[in-house]
Amino acid sequence: MKRALIACGGTGGHMSPGIALAEELTSRNWKCTLLISNKQVDSRLVRKYDQFEYETVDGRPFSVRPDRLLLFLVSLVRGTLKCSRLVHASNPDVVIGFGGFLSMPAMLAGYFAGLPTVVHEANRVAGRVTRIVSWFARRIYLPKGVKIRTKRSSRIRYVGMPVRNEIVSQSKTEAKRKLGLDPQLKVLVIMGGSQGAESLNKWVKASLPALAQKEVQVFCLTGGSDTDGSMTFKSPKGTEVRSLFRRFSDDMATVLSAADLVVSRSGAGSIAEMMRCRAPGILIPYPYSADDHQVENARHFEMLGCGLRMSQDYLGDLLKEVQDVLFNEWLMQKFRHNLELADRKDVREFMANDLERIVAGNGLSMAARTEQGLRA
Numbered sequence: 001m002k003r004a005l006i007a008c009g010g011t012g013g014h015m016s017p018g019i020a021l022a023e024e025l026t027s028r029n030w031k032c033t034l035l036i037s038n039k040q041v042d043s044r045l046v047r048k049y050d051q052f053e054y055e056t057v058d059g060r061p062f063s064v065r066p067d068r069l070l071l072f073l074v075s076l077v078r079g080t081l082k083c084s085r086l087v088h089a090s091n092p093d094v095v096i097g098f099g100g101f102l103s104m105p106a107m108l109a110g111y112f113a114g115l116p117t118v119v120h121e122a123n124r125v126a127g128r129v130t131r132i133v134s135w136f137a138r139r140i141y142l143p144k145g146v147k148i149r150t151k152r153s154s155r156i157r158y159v160g161m162p163v164r165n166e167i168v169s170q171s172k173t174e175a176k177r178k179l180g181l182d183p184q185l186k187v188l189v190i191m192g193g194s195q196g197a198e199s200l201n202k203w204v205k206a207s208l209p210a211l212a213q214k215e216v217q218v219f220c221l222t223g224g225s226d227t228d229g230s231m232t233f234k235s236p237k238g239t240e241v242r243s244l245f246r247r248f249s250d251d252m253a254t255v256l257s258a259a260d261l262v263v264s265r266s267g268a269g270s271i272a273e274m275m276r277c278r279a280p281g282i283l284i285p286y287p288y289s290a291d292d293h294q295v296e297n298a299r300h301f302e303m304l305g306c307g308l309r310m311s312q313d314y315l316g317d318l319l320k321e322v323q324d325v326l327f328n329e330w331l332m333q334k335f336r337h338n339l340e341l342a343d344r345k346d347v348r349e350f351m352a353n354d355l356e357r358i359v360a361g362n363g364l365s366m367a368a369r370t371e372q373g374l375r376a
């Protein structure tokens, strides 16, 4: 049985592709251990996936501020030592990093142990971790068209984002019903992401009466800052228009399938899942994302004709934009068609086939090599 150590904790955007790949590898009889952080989003997301093993590793993001840099370096050393112990205990055939602060210690530990290490980049601008580990990683998975400066360009493979098994498009009417919304009325889904949800939450609360005038229901994922709840307004025709607020959803396939339109940050995970569920969107890039990668993610989404993008500076125009798009059936159909074309369904299979080749090419597992070394 092959084993993989998958470092994917820190944000939903790192967790989801890690879980998706682990699902694929497990179906091929691999054993997967996922490295996650102590953050709430990690424990929320993994709750449903008890087929994998989990280990928590503390970590801190990189910073140039001297005090934070010191903390980062200390956590990197500690994390690498912990990951080295895990590598020796779980004896993986490959170490896989999905970016984020847990990937670096895990991949360093794998590298020091002589194991093949691979990194997956989800965003349209390669992150710091990907740029650094690309100097020693055996394989670098990038989104098509994304460039990275490395002497080892032969190790690059262009893939998209692996999506979890459960993310499948459902009937819109059924999905609306399942969420407790009126299947006859349009649904606008709001997703503020793991950071930066607050301004979208504020915008939606202020816009509810105007949306209810047009009989648009809202399903808002508040990202944890508010409590769950609902608000109801009457439309001019007397229809009760109910909107729901949830901190977190364990069923994103239903949420996205119910959406006639999504207003979202442009995290790579959300984008891939919107494509899979054919949910058109207006993307508002999180203005503080590293190297503005969310701006590039949103630009690409718009370029593919899957929806529109808007800067957070223009939130004042968002209501009009939402109303214009939501009731333009021709445009919505066009978006849905383009989402279908943009959705890459073979990413997990591609990565798993490639990993099997890498592991086969690497020959013996660490335990076997150690044993042979001892015998020699």
Ligand SMILES: CC(=O)N[C@H]1[C@@H](OP(=O)(O)OP(=O)(O)OC[C@H]2O[C@@H](n3ccc(=O)[nH]c3=O)[C@H](O)[C@@H]2O)O[C@H](CO)[C@@H](O)[C@@H]1O
Binding pocket: 011, 012, 013, 014, 016, 045, 099, 122, 123, 193, 194, 195, 196, 221, 247, 248, 249, 250, 251, 252, 266, 267, 268, 269, 270, 271, 273, 286, 289, 290, 293, 294, 297
């Ligand atoms: C602020 C920031 O820098 N965010 C980054 C973070 O993504 P971040 O975690 O913000 O968001 P993503 O859109 O990439 O992914 C969110 C994931 O969480 C899941 N989810 C979300 C809400 C919920 O209620 N339930 C639920 O299950 C979604 O289904 C999805 O799989 O990592 C991504 C991948 O590197 C980057 O593209 C994002 O830019």
